[in-house]
Amino acid sequence: MTAVSSIEKICINRGMKMTGQRRVIAQVLSDSDDHPNVDEVYSRASGIDPKISIATVYRTVRLFEEAGILEKHDFGGGSARYEEATDDHHDHLINVKNGDVIEFHNEQIESLQRKIAEQKGLRLIGHRLELYGVPIDDDEKGQ
Amino acid sequence: MTAVSSIEKICINRGMKMTGQRRVIAQVLSDSDDHPNVDEVYSRASGIDPKISIATVYRTVRLFEEAGILEKHDFGGGSARYEEATDDHHDHLINVKNGDVIEFHNEQIESLQRKIAEQKGLRLIGHRLELYGVPIDDDEKGQ
DNA sequence: TTAACTGCAAACATTTTGCAACCGT
DNA sequence: ACGGTTGCAAAATGTTTGCAGTTAA
Numbered sequence: 001m002t003a004v005s006s007i008e009k010i011c012i013n014r015g016m017k018m019t020g021q022r023r024v025i026a027q028v029l030s031d032s033d034d035h036p037n038v039d040e041v042y043s044r045a046s047g048i049d050p051k052i053s054i055a056t057v058y059r060t061v062r063l064f065e066e067a068g069i070l071e072k073h074d075f076g077g078g079s080a081r082y083e084e085a086t087d088d089h090h091d092h093l094i095n096v097k098n099g100d101v102i103e104f105h106n107e108q109i110e111s112l113q114r115k116i117a118e119q120k121g122l123r124l125i126g127h128r129l130e131l132y133g134v135p136i137d138d139d140e141k142g143q
Numbered sequence: 144m145t146a147v148s149s150i151e152k153i154c155i156n157r158g159m160k161m162t163g164q165r166r167v168i169a170q171v172l173s174d175s176d177d178h179p180n181v182d183e184v185y186s187r188a189s190g191i192d193p194k195i196s197i198a199t200v201y202r203t204v205r206l207f208e209e210a211g212i213l214e215k216h217d218f219g220g221g222s223a224r225y226e227e228a229t230d231d232h233h234d235h236l237i238n239v240k241n242g243d244v245i246e247f248h249n250e251q252i253e254s255l256q257r258k259i260a261e262q263k264g265l266r267l268i269g270h271r272l273e274l275y276g277v278p279i280d281d282d283e284k285g286q
Numbered sequence: 287t288t289a290a291c292t293g294c295a296a297a298c299a300t301t302t303t304g305c306a307a308c309c310g311t
Numbered sequence: 312a313c314g315g316t317t318g319c320a321a322a323a324t325g326t327t328t329g330c331a332g333t334t335a336a
Contacts, residue, residue, distance in 0.1 A: 017310060019316060038300080053318045058301060074219055079300065093263055102263050109255050113274055120236055120245050122276030129272050131256055133265030160335055162291060181325080196293045201326060222325060 005030035007084060010069055024048045025060045035073060035081040091129040148173035150227060153212055167191045168203045172213065172227060178235075178244045180222040218244065218273065234272040 004012075007026035011018055018026075028044045029036075036044070042057045061082055064070040071085045089110075090103040109129070117124040147155075150169035154161055171187045172179075179187070185200045204225055207213040213225045218237050224244070234252075236245040252272070260267040 017315065019310070021317070051318085055302080055319075056317060059316085062301095074217060093260060093265065095265060104259055104263070106255060106259055109252055109259075112249060112252050112255075116247055116249060117236060117274050117276040118279070120247070120276075121279055122236065122238060122274075123279050124274055124276045125239065126275040127273060128275075130270060131260055131265075131267055132269040132271075133260040133263075133267045136261070136264055136266050160290065162335065164292070194293085198294075198327080199292055202291085205327095 003027075007064070007069055011064075011067075014067065016063075016067075020049065021045075021052050021056050022060055024052060025057060026064075029061075029064070029070065029082065029084060032083070035083045037079040037081045039079065041082065091131070093131040093133060095133060095135065097134050146170075150207070150212055154207075154210075157210065159206075159210075163192065164188075164195050164199050165203055167195060168200060169207075172204075172207070172225065175226070178216060178218075178224040178226045180224045182222065184225070218242075219275075234274070236274040236276060238278065239275050240277050 005023075005027040007030045008018065008023055011022065011026060016022070024045050025041065028041055028048070032041075032044070038054065038057050038061060041061065042052070042054045045052050045057060061070060061072075065072045065082070068085055070082045073081045073083065088105070090105045091109075093102040093104055095102070113127055114124045148166075148170040150173045151161065151166055154165065154169060159165070167188050168184065171184055171191070175184075175187070181197065181200055181204060184204065185195070185197045188195050188200060204213060204215075208215045208225070211228055214228045216224045216226070216235065218224055218235065219239075220242055231248075233246040233248045236247055237243070238245070256270055257267045
């Protein structure tokens with residue numbers, strides 16, 4: 001009856017002890033299309049189980065992140081934000097004129113990044129790439 | 144007599160009130176080749192004027208950043224890091240093992256970025272690229 | 287002179303942690 | 312039953328701010 005969220009399935013597969021709190025947090029995160037911060041996860045989870053504590057949310061998202069189930073993003077603005085990890089990696093192209101976010105993936109850039117890191121003696125373990133642009137059409141009339 | 148730092152010159156040009164503390168902080172930042180955080184700026188400044196307070200450092204780097212004199216970076220690791228803003232663009236490769244920051248510039252990546260934006264109908268006006276890596280040597284003995 | 291700046295300490299925001307009680311397996 | 316997990320409150324960070332005294336212009 002109780003639907004099992006996609007994240008909970010992963011947890012079960014890995015033999016994690018699934019408490020009621022973890023189930024709720026897993027469901028909240030599976031249901032989220034955005035990139036909630038801990039406070040938002042906490043309040044969504046509280047709607048399902050009002051006696052969850054925020055310390056547990058912190059501990060759980062950290063657990064999930066270390067298990068590779070979540071991705072942690074630092075978009076600035078004070079708090080870390082989370083999204084379910086998927087196997088398709090993408091970067092973001094932001095249209096600063098209207099705030100639209102376009103996801104893209106470019107293997108050539110990815111491999112150049114690895115190469116640059118290697119040249120400096122490092123193995124690439126992550127990156128952050130954000131592009132900011134304005135519509136080319138708007139360009140024709142000035143600026 | 145007292146050498147005027149490059150950042151102080153900019154401040155003077157803009158008519159900022161230059162106190163002793165601001166002069167010291169401007170000099171510390173002008174002299175820094177790395178990407179110090181506030182704590183590091185504070186301790187370097189304290190070496191020149193031991194009675195500067197860390198609150199003043201926070202206020203001053205924020206002032207400089209809002210004036211476009213400094214660039215503020217969020218490389219993770221808890222605290223914001225600063226560098227003098229220049230017109231020559233570069234990206235950052237962060238050694239997450241020790242916090243070292245290596246600057247790099249790769250025209251191939253730059254041009255790919257422009258191309259990607261164009262393909263989506265945008266003209267690139269800015270970007271943020273940060274690479275995170277660990278020393279390859281450390282890698283050999285486990286992970 | 288006086289509006290802006292500084293130092294101090296307290297306030298804040300986010301995240302982590304010690305510990306006793308609790309619960310999944 | 313046992314060891315991991317939770318809730319709570321306190322601590323740890325990093326940063327901002329209120330206020331009274333100080334200083335650059």
